[in-house]
Amino acid sequence: MQSIFQKIKEIALDIDRAIKDQEMGYSEQCNASGDDQLKLDVYADELVEHGLKELPIVRALISEEKEEPMPVHPEGKYTICYDPLDGSSIVDVNLSVGTIFGIYEGEPCGETLRAAAYIVYGPRLEMVTVTAGDAVQHYRCGSSQLFNLQCEEVRLEEKGKLNAPGGTQKNWSPRHKAFIDSLFAEGYRLRYSGGMVPDLHQILLKGGGLFSYPGTSDKPEGKLRLLFEVLPFALIYEAAGGEAVDEQGRRLLEITPRHPHDTSPCFFGSRYEISRMKEAYGVA
Numbered sequence: 001m002q003s004i005f006q007k008i009k010e011i012a013l014d015i016d017r018a019i020k021d022q023e024m025g026y027s028e029q030c031n032a033s034g035d036d037q038l039k040l041d042v043y044a045d046e047l048v049e050h051g052l053k054e055l056p057i058v059r060a061l062i063s064e065e066k067e068e069p070m071p072v073h074p075e076g077k078y079t080i081c082y083d084p085l086d087g088s089s090i091v092d093v094n095l096s097v098g099t100i101f102g103i104y105e106g107e108p109c110g111e112t113l114r115a116a117a118y119i120v121y122g123p124r125l126e127m128v129t130v131t132a133g134d135a136v137q138h139y140r141c142g143s144s145q146l147f148n149l150q151c152e153e154v155r156l157e158e159k160g161k162l163n164a165p166g167g168t169q170k171n172w173s174p175r176h177k178a179f180i181d182s183l184f185a186e187g188y189r190l191r192y193s194g195g196m197v198p199d200l201h202q203i204l205l206k207g208g209g210l211f212s213y214p215g216t217s218d219k220p221e222g223k224l225r226l227l228f229e230v231l232p233f234a235l236i237y238e239a240a241g242g243e244a245v246d247e248q249g250r251r252l253l254e255i256t257p258r259h260p261h262d263t264s265p266c267f268f269g270s271r272y273e274i275s276r277m278k279e280a281y282g283v284a
């Protein structure tokens with residue numbers, strides 16, 4: 001696994017440079033989910049693909065930016081699913097964005113997820129990693145271009161203070177709106193940038209709270225993709241002592257996608273907030 005994390009660090013430095021140097025225009029393409037692709041999306045996708053293909057341990061790759069899985073080394077052990085530049089639509093206004101990796105052994109699903117990592121491209125370049133069964137680790141890249149360990153065991157508090165409610169509010173169910181409003185009535189502070197990676201990174205490092213992207217009238221199955229967005233963060237949040245569930249209160253890591261680009265409604269947070277969600281959704 002360390003060879004993968006090391007390669008991710010190298011890729012992160014390349015994408016960080018590209019964000020600073022590349023133009024922000026749109027390509028003529030769109031991805032498998034129908035999202036318009038920035039030239040930067042395409043370039044970041046190439047950087048991840050070419051970097052990971054150098055590792056003999058990689059059996060296959062699945063990218064948010066490509067419809068089909070990419071076979072790599074037949075004797076490889078892991079299938080790596082990734083979102084090369086999540087939140088790229090906000091990079092042109094200089095908000096933080098990220099890259100997300102799920103490292104699966106066998107057919108990719110919650111149960112075969114062996115490790116996860118994400119990179120945050122913000123005022124500082126940072127990385128968070130976890131191997132199933134181990135602690136969540138947080139790294140920061142200094143001017144030396146080295147990733148220095150900041151915390152060897154990132155933990156969520158039992159209850160947090162931050163609330164990151166995703167999705168178009170006019171398309172929320174009345175049940176979801178009542179639940180989100182009840183958290184604000186308890187004094188939670190709104191922290192939502194529209195970038196999944198910095199929004200979840202903030203809650204993780206600030207001790208807790210809730211990030212939610214529910215099913216909505218326009219997106220009944222949610223917006224966030226299981227293999228390369230939802231499941232990697234589910235592994236990280238559970239390893240940090242939190243929970244990650246769908247609208248039935250089921251662990252997201254118990255889900256097996258039918259298609260590589262399947263999405264799921266998702267709730268990530270500290271135990272208290274997830275218990276409140278289960279009460280509000282009647283799935284406690």
Ligand code: P6P
Nearest residue numbers: 086087166167168194195196197
């Ligand atoms: P909304 C970015 O496009 C993204 O995929 C995630 O990074 C983010 O959490 C979500 O979409 C934001 O979606 O509908 O709240 O703007």
